[in-house]
Amino acid sequence: MRTSEALRAIYPELERRIIVTIMGATASELYALGHRPNFFYLEHSMGLASSMGLGIALALPAEQVIVLDGDGSLLMNLGTLSTMARYKPGNLLHIVLDNESLLSVGGFPTATATGTDLAGVARASGTPRVLEARTVADFKLAVSEALASHTLTTIVTKVEAVAPSSYHMDLTLLENRFQFWRCLRERRRAP
Numbered sequence: 001m002r003t004s005e006a007l008r009a010i011y012p013e014l015e016r017r018i019i020v021t022i023m024g025a026t027a028s029e030l031y032a033l034g035h036r037p038n039f040f041y042l043e044h045s046m047g048l049a050s051s052m053g054l055g056i057a058l059a060l061p062a063e064q065v066i067v068l069d070g071d072g073s074l075l076m077n078l079g080t081l082s083t084m085a086r087y088k089p090g091n092l093l094h095i096v097l098d099n100e101s102l103l104s105v106g107g108f109p110t111a112t113a114t115g116t117d118l119a120g121v122a123r124a125s126g127t128p129r130v131l132e133a134r135t136v137a138d139f140k141l142a143v144s145e146a147l148a149s150h151t152l153t154t155i156v157t158k159v160e161a162v163a164p165s166s167y168h169m170d171l172t173l174l175e176n177r178f179q180f181w182r183c184l185r186e187r188r189r190a191p
């Protein structure tokens with residue numbers, strides 16, 4: 001399964017929710033499927049998409065927040081798993097697209113290529129629900145189950161290390177930041 005296929009399969013689930021992605025390939029693939037004001041692409045701050053998602057989930061308990069993480073990014077901030085598990089927001093879904101590499105900067109293999117089991121680390125950190133997927137069908141099912149469960153879930157899904165056809169995004173970081181902030185503000189005001 002490619003990242004683009006995985007994201008296309010769950011795109012309808014992303015349309016209404018608050019989405020925070022890592023930078024690079026994942027951001028570009030989601031942007032290519034269609035940008036929305038409720039999508040934030042956390043450029044540069046590698047590892048912190050889950051931390052940002054956790055903060056939003058705690059601040060906006062009526063919203064469902066989905067973080068699109070990468071194996072390299074999560075490995076840079078493993079403590080995020082224990083922090084998320086400590087607060088256990090039921091409105092947070094943490095998806096790890098594990099391509100076993102730092103794809104966006106040339107494909108250097110990460111520790112998941114040599115056996116680190118991120119689902120196992122998430123379980124040992126106390127995450128109440130941890131699911132794994134390898135096919136588009138399994139991934140789609142895992143996402144709908146996780147969203148219906150209203151329980152903090154990490155889904156680790158293996159994806160091929162295939163780069164997007166283009167990394168170009170016609171949206172500056174600041175523009176995305178203000179648009180996303182306005183979207184969050186409106187959601188907070190909504191009854």
Ligand SMILES: Cc1ncc(C[n+]2csc(CCOP(=O)(O)OP(=O)(O)O)c2C)c(N)n1
Nearest residue numbers: 024025044046070071072073101102103104
């Ligand atoms: C602190 C920090 N170190 C390094 C980088 C450079 N960098 C950008 S994307 C990336 C790889 C991210 O890997 P992963 O999370 O596995 O996502 P993938 O690119 O494989 O989709 C790196 C190292 C960065 N942006 N920030």
